[in-house]
Each structure stands twice: as structure tokens, then as C-alpha cells.
Amino acid sequence: MSYYNKRNQEPLPQEEVTTWECTKEDCNGWTRKNFASSDTPECPLCGSKMIDGVRTLVNLQNNSQTKTS
Structure with missing residues (x-):
């Protein structure tokens, strides 16, 4: 029988990611730019x-974006 132990996992690599941040002072809304639905999204x-x-x-890939040549 094997057991899963989170402590033995290596941490996932992190990097600086461009985001959209909400301008409203009391709102914590944000999204990754490569996951945004438009060029100027709303919160x-x-x-x-x-x-x-x-x-x-942590770096994530957005596979739903279509690539155009």
C-alpha cells in the first residue's frame, strides 16, 4: 500500500507573470493576461x-487560445 505525502513534492517553479489588476481599492480581482477574454477586460x-x-x-499554459499564423 502506498501513501501520498505532500511534503516530498518539489515546489513548482514560479516566474513573473503579466496580469490585469482591478482598479477598485476594496476589490482583490485579477487575472493572468494570457487567460483574459479581451484586451481591456472588466474585473x-x-x-x-x-x-x-x-x-x-506558477507558470500555467492556456491551451484554449488559438494560434494563428
């Missing part, structure tokens, strides 16, 4: 305008 939590930001996060 998914409050609907406010979003601005450029950067966060240190």
Missing part, C-alpha cells in the same frame, strides 16, 4: 476597469 468580481500588473506565480 470579473466587481466590473471595474483593470490595469496592467505583474505577479510572481
Whole structure:
């Protein structure tokens, strides 16, 4: 029988990722730019305008984006 132990896992590599950050002071909304649905998205939590930001996060690939040549 084998047991799963989280302590033996190596931490996932992190990198600086460009994001959209909510401009509303009391809102914590944000999204990765490569996961945003438009070039100028609205906050998914409050609907406010979003601005450029950067966060240190685990790198994820967005496979739903279509590549055009």
C-alpha cells in the first residue's frame, strides 16, 4: 500500500507573470493576461476597469487560445 505525502513534492517553479489588476481599492480581482477574454477586460468580481500588473506565480499554459499564423 502506498501513501501520498505532500511534503516530498518539489515546489513548482514560479516566474513573473503579466496580469490585469482591478482598479477598485476594496476589490482583490485579477487575472493572468494570457487567460483574459479581451484586451481591456472588466474585473470579473466587481466590473471595474483593470490595469496592467505583474505577479510572481506558477507558470500555467492556456491551451484554449488559438494560434494563428
